[in-house]
Amino acid sequence: MPGPAAAPSGQPPVPERPPFAHFGPEVLAAALEGHPADSFAQFTASWDDLPADAHLGTDRPYRFRRYGSFRIHGDRLERLPHAAFFQDRSVNRVHGGVDRLFAPLADAVATGAALHAIVRALHERLPGPRAGIDTCGVHQIRVTATVRAEGHPAPEGVHRDGHAYVAQVLIRRRDVRGAESCLYDLQERPVHRALLTAPLETIVLDDRRVLHGVSPVRPAPGAGSGVRDMLLVDFFPGAGAGSE
Template identity: 30%
Template sequence: MSTHQAVQNETCKDIQLNGFAKLSTNKLAGLIGINPASFIDKWKKLHTSWNNLCKDNHLKDGGMYRLRRHSCFIQNLNESALTLTAHRAHWQPTEFNALHGGYDRMFEPIEQDITHDQSFLDLITELGKCFATIHPTEKWFIEAHQFRINTNGGIGRPTPEGAHRDGVDYVVVMMLGRHHVKGGETRVFRADGPTGVRFVMDEPFSAILLDDEKVIHETTPIQPESEHFTDCYRDTLVLTFRAGGFQSPQNNM
């Protein structure tokens, strides 16, 4: 059995058993089927695009701490095709996001250098294949979100909506890097009970994969490690996979 197949089997087993799977950088590289050193090198180059994110103008808490970009894809599993869609708004029902749900939020698209990069596309493609072994489907409707949470106002909130589900089938949170911050504890709990785990994602290019039906998740606020640091932030890539079409007022009625 190849490393790729072994990692995929273990990952799927964890998701089915626990509702989530934590993947180290090496395991994520194995899931994609690439040498870890090459994987790290490629994603270090991609990470520079997080310096070009745009202010999130939709934060209802008045914060200025979140920068982001957003793009959507459709993965056709039968044809092994991943297609970038026309740029569209991000929409969630208030059932899943009471703070920012119920209306269209338009963000700047992810830069073309990223959406056309083979390493970026391979990540999405292999994650989609992995999820399809658990939840067979012909298509995944995928939303990709680049996030930078900074502490320019003293504190940054990765999940201002609190503990939540996203209203999709699967969620991936990939850690790109933490720069002079403390806090940011990731919390994952069963949606049907008190069982859960808490940990800090601090390994660059590691990830957590979530079954959105089974678990709720949140990340606690971040603060500067020291008052002497001024450029403090936490960078992540969030991918959501949904079989029933993109979330919209029409699809969620």
């Protein structure tokens, strides 16, 4: 891991902030307080309306998703025009180097109070400087598994996403085993393992300082199928934003 930040001569070095934070559901639950209870119920129900990811290249779709992007203006989010999602091949060996056009977020989700409150709370808890980090990409993802075919939350293996920060929020985990999240240093040595089990449990990581991966999803014992729903939020500088 990187060492302490430089300090003026004669002063002790400033300890660098840890490259990730893992917190329980109470943080985002607090951010949602004051909003109508049915707004969060409608938000989580929207995962039942995700179309299949057409870019998987598998016979059976096991991943379903929608995507949208926003400019962050203080406490307000500005929805940006829908566009393809792109990752360089250097950070995504499986799907990098091509534009992937996913279905857009539903209007009710993109404009809803629940998403806006969650994104603002995540932005406030980035494990590093926020200056210039004024844009985010929002991914709604469902991964399914059956007794005949496991699901792969991260088919690219241990990887970076190519952004400044990445937030991983559990929305639903039903009848599944596996899907352990693991963070690694830049030499691919494990630094943190977690099995997200409680809705709204979250990991926020500095994508420039740690790598990450997720183990396959399989049905729980006795279940014929299982579902894991995640909200992923990428944070990065927008065009014309100042440097960190």
